[in-house]
Amino acid sequence: MSVYVVTGVSKGIGFEFVKQISEDPKNLVVGLVRDKTGTEKKVAAELGDRSNVHILYANLDNYASLKQAAADTTKIVGERGIDYLVANGAFMSHFDAFDPVSALGNEVEKLEDIASQYYKTNVVGTIHFFTLFTPLVMKGKVKKAIAISSGHADLDFINNNDIDVSALYAASKAAMNVIVAKFSAQYKKDGVLFFSISPGVVDVGHFDNVAPEKMQGMASVMGRLQAYAPHFKGPIPVDEAIRTIRLLWERASIETGYAGAFVSQFGNKQWM
Numbered sequence: 411m412s413v414y415v416v417t418g419v420s421k422g423i424g425f426e427f428v429k430q431i432s433e434d435p436k437n438l439v440v441g442l443v444r445d446k447t448g449t450e451k452k453v454a455a456e457l458g459d460r461s462n463v464h465i466l467y468a469n470l471d472n473y474a475s476l477k478q479a480a481a482d483t484t485k486i487v488g489e490r491g492i493d494y495l496v497a498n499g500a501f502m503s504h505f506d507a508f509d510p511v512s513a514l515g516n517e518v519e520k521l522e523d524i525a526s527q528y529y530k531t532n533v534v535g536t537i538h539f540f541t542l543f544t545p546l547v548m549k550g551k552v553k554k555a556i557a558i559s560s561g562h563a564d565l566d567f568i569n570n571n572d573i574d575v576s577a578l579y580a581a582s583k584a585a586m587n588v589i590v591a592k593f594s595a596q597y598k599k600d601g602v603l604f605f606s607i608s609p610g611v612v613d614v615g616h617f618d619n620v621a622p623e624k625m626q627g628m629a630s631v632m633g634r635l636q637a638y639a640p641h642f643k644g645p646i647p648v649d650e651a652i653r654t655i656r657l658l659w660e661r662a663s664i665e666t667g668y669a670g671a672f673v674s675q676f677g678n679k680q681w682m
């Protein structure tokens with residue numbers, strides 16, 4: 411029986427959070443999206459009439475919209491506050507996903523635009539979201555704020571496996587992890603747990619429409635990933651991924667060493 415606020419619930423991991431959390435009618439979930447009407451239709455079509463689901467408009471790139479969403483959330487949750495605050499929404503691009511870092515400079519303007527967008531949404535957007543919603547987390551009982559990160563941001567993972575793709579995305583998630591640690595440093599004394607979780611490789615259709623030649627460029631990376639995680643058989647179904655993450659954030663606490671941490675869905679540094 412908890413109150414959740416999650417960004418980026420229009421699809422993928424975020425939508426699955428809403429689906430699983432709202433299965434318990436005693437939970438309350440507020441989902442933030444850019445397409446409110448479309449998401450409300452999707453919720454109605456796929457989840458039916460769930461009165462414990464509220465969809466609000468917010469664009470992570472727009473402070474005023476997040477501020478309005480925080481005010482509207484306050485009206486919805488009242489004195490219960492927020493138990494779990496989840497920064498899930500993120501900008502992602504195929505621009506840097508398949509090529510080694512130096513190849514990105516072949517399109518200088520695009521590199522600069524995409525790098526800025528990554529920083530704006532994934533780093534500054536997370537700062538705004540946590541800043542505006544943490545007062546409600548302070549009112550909640552559970553007091554946990556989670557950012558959905560990526561194993562791509564782990565230096566040991568990059569260095570030990572020579573992962574030269576996804577440079578701009580990885581850098582934005584690494585910067586976000588630092589921001590999460592800074593929020594933790596500020597709010598740990600108030601009993602608020604801030605930490606970052608990588609969900610693993612989750613099947614949400616990211617690579618469904620990728621040109622075969624782009625995927626070919628990934629072959630050597632795939633080989634290195636296979637060596638890193640021989641047990642890995644492919645992306646995890648999204649329902650399984652969300653169950654694993656929820657078990658982790660339920661058991662994680664300041665006392666057990668998770669304050670400001672950056673961990674995988676297993677609660678450690680095993681990313682796949």
Ligand SMILES: NC(=O)c1ccc[n+]([C@@H]2O[C@H](COP(=O)([O-])OP(=O)(O)OC[C@H]3O[C@@H](n4cnc5c(N)ncnc54)[C@H](OP(=O)(O)O)[C@@H]3O)[C@@H](O)[C@H]2O)c1
Pocket residue numbers: 417418419420421422423424443444445468469470471497498499500501502531558559560561608609610611612613614616
């Ligand atoms: N899937 C994986 O294997 C994987 C692995 C590691 C980490 N992650 C992380 O998991 C999280 C969810 O990703 P996903 O895989 O579920 O991807 P997804 O299906 O593409 O979902 C991304 C979500 O972020 C939202 N979003 C993007 N820009 C936004 C903005 N400016 N303001 C508000 N919302 C915005 C999207 O909304 P729109 O519909 O409006 O675009 C969408 O709801 C991300 O933080 C991602 O980095 C995923």
